[in-house]
Amino acid sequence: MVSSPPDPGWLAAVTPTGQACCVPSPFHPPRVAVVEAVTRALAEDLTPLGDLTSALLPQDLVATASFVARTPGVVAGRPCATEAFRQIDESVELEWQVDDGDPVGPGSVLATARGPLPSILTAERTALNFLGHLSGIATRTRQFVDVAATGGSARVWDTRKTTPGLRSLEKAAVRAGGGANHRGNLSDWILLKDNHIALFGIADAVARARAMWPARTVHVECDTLDQVHQALAAGADALLLDNMAPELVSQCVAAAEAAPRRPLLEVSGGVTLETIAAYSATGVDCISVGGITNSAGVLDIGLDIEPG
Secondary structure, three states, X not given: OOOOOOOOOOEEEEOOOOOEEEEOOOOOOOHHHHHHHHHHHHHHHHOOOOOOOHHHOOOOOEEEEEEEEOOOEEOOOHHHHHHHHHHHOOOOEEEEOOOOOOEEOOOOEEEEEEEEHHHXXXXXXXXXXXXXXXXXXXXXXXXXXXXXXXXXXXXXXXXXXXXXXXXXXXXXXXXXXXXXXXXXXOOOOEEEOHHHHXXXXXXXXXXXXXXXXXXXXXXXXXXXHHHHHHHHHHOOOEEEEEOOOHHHXXXXXXXXXXXXXXXXXXXXXXXXXXXXXXXXXXXXXXXXOOHHHHOXXXXXXXXXXXXX
């Protein structure tokens, strides 16, 4: 249950019975993805015989449990934690103090669960796995966002370097951390990379993309300034400046600014916390970092339980 009024990250809504409620913020993944991921996780934990240890406990034993951050970070994964308890036992009440996107410090209480202790213990690990993993992504993203802002206004983008089956959840965690989403999958838009360009050339590849998918964004990977000029002449919607030094990126930005139609400019390839400010200062629009999803650590969150 949600015990506090909706904050700006939530939209007010009304149930069919006329009761006030809340709908997810932009930082939450689609509910269908949450339900599917949690269902798989619980099946992995409980097949074939269920929680044998919790079955030893008196079923009427109740407890209060608090999700507590051990280290500072940014929260993500609240819908998944809530869904884990809902699927195990709807009688467990969750009272959240934070939402996805909120910063927390050591000792911060994220939520309190009240209900049957066996149910709390059964859902505990699944809820913590999602919270820790997704909050780790949000925390790592926020670090890159903060450093990028010291150099310029470039947005931090994710990539498709995500955990198989968890992409919607991880991309929502990136948004919670202040980042933005690159392609969700291969159907979102056209990204002409080096292998496509080697076969067709930039001009022909862009023309083929326009002819086959006229309403789709055409994104062209460029390794050199010459390729940038070719992509600009072909009318690409976006350019991916791959593995370039900041000095060369600045030249590419200048070329794009002088073109009749400036495309979106993205930097990609080996960007780190030490280099992202310099790339942001070049004037590009987006900087993609695979490490915010495929190399993020886990935010240390524990569940402190008080029986009775």
